Amino acid sequence: MMLKGRAWKYGDNVDTDVIIPARYLNVSTAKELAVHCMEDIDPDFAASVKDGDIIVAGENFGCGSSREHAPLAIKGSGVSCIIASSYARIFYRNAINIGVPILESPDAVRDAQFGHEIEVQIEEGMIRNLTLGKTYRTTPYPRFMLEIIGAGGLVPYTVARIKGRRRV
Amino acid sequence: MGQTLAEMILSAHTDGPVRAGDFADVRVDVVLANDVTAPIAIREFDKLGVERVFDRDRIVLVPDHFAPNKDIKSAAQCALMRNFARAQEISHYFEVGKMGIEHVLLPEQGLVLPGDVVVGADSHTCTYGALGAFSTGMGSTDIAVAMATGATWMRVPETVRFVYTGSLQPWVGGKDLILYTIGNIGVSGALYKAMEFSGPTIDALSMAGRFTMANMAIEAGAKAGLFPFDDATRAYVNERASRRYTAYYVDDDAEYAATIEIDASAIEPQVAFPYLPENACPVSEAGDIPIDQVVIGSCTNGRVEDLRVAAKILHGRKIHQRVRCIVLPGSQQVYLNALREGLIEDFIIAGAAVSTPTCGPCLGGHMGVLAAGERAVSTTNRNFRGRMGHPESEVYLTGPAVAAASAIAGRIVAPQEVL
Numbered sequence: 001m002m003l004k005g006r007a008w009k010y011g012d013n014v015d016t017d018v019i020i021p022a023r024y025l026n027v028s029t030a031k032e033l034a035v036h037c038m039e040d041i042d043p044d045f046a047a048s049v050k051d052g053d054i055i056v057a058g059e060n061f062g063c064g065s066s067r068e069h070a071p072l073a074i075k076g077s078g079v080s081c082i083i084a085s086s087y088a089r090i091f092y093r094n095a096i097n098i099g100v101p102i103l104e105s106p107d108a109v110r111d112a113q114f115g116h117e118i119e120v121q122i123e124e125g126m127i128r129n130l131t132l133g134k135t136y137r138t139t140p141y142p143r144f145m146l147e148i149i150g151a152g153g154l155v156p157y158t159v160a161r162i163k164g165r166r167r168v
Numbered sequence: 169m170g171q172t173l174a175e176m177i178l179s180a181h182t183d184g185p186v187r188a189g190d191f192a193d194v195r196v197d198v199v200l201a202n203d204v205t206a207p208i209a210i211r212e213f214d215k216l217g218v219e220r221v222f223d224r225d226r227i228v229l230v231p232d233h234f235a236p237n238k239d240i241k242s243a244a245q246c247a248l249m250r251n252f253a254r255a256q257e258i259s260h261y262f263e264v265g266k267m268g269i270e271h272v273l274l275p276e277q278g279l280v281l282p283g284d285v286v287v288g289a290d291s292h293t294c295t296y297g298a299l300g301a302f303s304t305g306m307g308s309t310d311i312a313v314a315m316a317t318g319a320t321w322m323r324v325p326e327t328v329r330f331v332y333t334g335s336l337q338p339w340v341g342g343k344d345l346i347l348y349t350i351g352n353i354g355v356s357g358a359l360y361k362a363m364e365f366s367g368p369t370i371d372a373l374s375m376a377g378r379f380t381m382a383n384m385a386i387e388a389g390a391k392a393g394l395f396p397f398d399d400a401t402r403a404y405v406n407e408r409a410s411r412r413y414t415a416y417y418v419d420d421d422a423e424y425a426a427t428i429e430i431d432a433s434a435i436e437p438q439v440a441f442p443y444l445p446e447n448a449c450p451v452s453e454a455g456d457i458p459i460d461q462v463v464i465g466s467c468t469n470g471r472v473e474d475l476r477v478a479a480k481i482l483h484g485r486k487i488h489q490r491v492r493c494i495v496l497p498g499s500q501q502v503y504l505n506a507l508r509e510g511l512i513e514d515f516i517i518a519g520a521a522v523s524t525p526t527c528g529p530c531l532g533g534h535m536g537v538l539a540a541g542e543r544a545v546s547t548t549n550r551n552f553r554g555r556m557g558h559p560e561s562e563v564y565l566t567g568p569a570v571a572a573a574s575a576i577a578g579r580i581v582a583p584q585e586v587l
């Protein structure tokens with residue numbers, strides 16, 4: 001899977017309350033949530049983000065609440081991928097589970113600036129900053145996590161497993 | 169080689185012993201969701217092609233975030249969860265009037281027990297680590313799969329051990345210990361790891377104090393915050409449990425990622441400044457900070473022990489005329505106990521509003537949302553930007569003693585200043 005888009009750059013500890021404030025949690029679809037995505041730290045984001053764009057952020061991205069509404073809002077906004085120095089663990093699971101590719105690369109994050117053109121090759125864990133002409137390699141996913149990503153998320157992965165069990 | 173509490177409990181829930189770093193399919197004892205996270209979980213559950221949940225007695229659904237219904241959309245979300253609970257004949261669905269804030273309610277009702285593996289679609293599910301359970305928050309899709317299969321995948325976490333020694337100063341409790349600890353290690357200080365709390369200070373700490381500490385393990389990025397089983401755990405659990413449980417004790421041969429020793433006798437009441445729980449400092453160094461609102465309650469500090477601390481300070485005193493003080497007992501049982509003990513009377517005479525249990529103000533949902541420029545002192549667990557309302561509002565996290573004292577003074581103060 002090859003992804004390409006402009007970078008939206010943020011700092012450390014971007015929490016799920018700013019990704020999607022709780023006052024909007026009375027709805028739960030990606031499209032409804034996307035309208036308010038990142039509103040409290042970047043009021044321009046929701047209106048200006050383009051399909052394929054990439055969020056680039058520092059450490060502990062997605063910390064705080066377990067709300068799956070956060071990666072759903074990001075998915076609904078058209079963002080193709082997230083690159084961060086590290087992730088809060090619940091957000092990490094949630095993103096993989098709903099099919100938002102996420103990569104960890106402190107080096108890529110350090111160099112990237114707002115508006116840089118970034119290209120990502122998911123299976124190989126390769127990040128290219130086209131603006132700077134630099135390439136970064138990330139640690140590949142564990143095998144079963146690649147299977148979840150390959151299946152399109154945890155639900156289709158589990159459906160396949162349940163069907164497999166019934167066949168036996 | 170010994171095992172950490174996390175390794176012991178997870179090993180007992182999968183095929184054979186597991187160690188930190190292993191990936192495992194883990195059987196779960198209890199699965200939890202609330203009115204905000206259940207709607208997505210139910211939507212995903214419906215895609216799985218299974219008709220029934222894995223065990224209707226092991227799923228707990230609690231409308232507590234935007235309940236009692238705060239608006240029409242929230243009413244629809246609560247109705248969706250209620251209908252699912254009825255259709256699946258879920259034993260532990262708690263309607264308004266019987267519900268509480270989930271992480272106060274589940275231990276109180278004996279639904280989560282020592283040695284359990286618990287997964288919940290709420291990040292503060294880590295609270296049950298106080299009982300010696302391996303308990304962790306997940307997203308709705310993970311919870312949908314756990315509801316269907318009774319299992320989930322986990323990476324067995326490394327453990328950081330925290331050993332507390334020394335007696336606590338007056339008005340210092342579990343909240344101050346955990347804020348101080350997060351202040352030391354930072355909001356990603358235990359990322360992907362388990363925290364294990366022990367030592368003489370912990371041995372002497374009430375169950376309420378332990379719930380408060382375990383509750384905030386997530387604020388250091390941890391997957392779980394575990395306490396070893398002891399007499400206090402036994403006394404708490406035995407009057408509530410209706411099924412068997414397993415006690416686990418600290419194994420000194422276990423391999424820890426790090427051991428951090430903390431002299432608890434040196435810890436003052438703490439205040440965590442906006443916008444991160446790691447911005448903790450002693451209340452004596454807080455400076456002159458006028459406040460508009462005080463919130464006492466939540467899954468962090470909504471137990472009757474917490475309300476007793478607040479009432480002791482508020483009794484016979486008046487809340488500052490500029491301050492709105494909102495008290496939220498964590499469950500109907502806590503409310504009833506507080507009423508019988510005369511605490512509710514203390515709060516009302518002091519000029520506080522007392523609310524039915526709800527998560528409402530903690531996450532800026534309802535029942536105490538802040539305007540631009542307003543400041544709150546709160547016994548809750550998060551002070552992120554916009555957490556309690558407008559992005560330009562501020563939340564200062566404290567324990568119930570500092571919160572009650574600050575409500576009287578109209579600014580952030582140590583309890584001694586108003587007594």
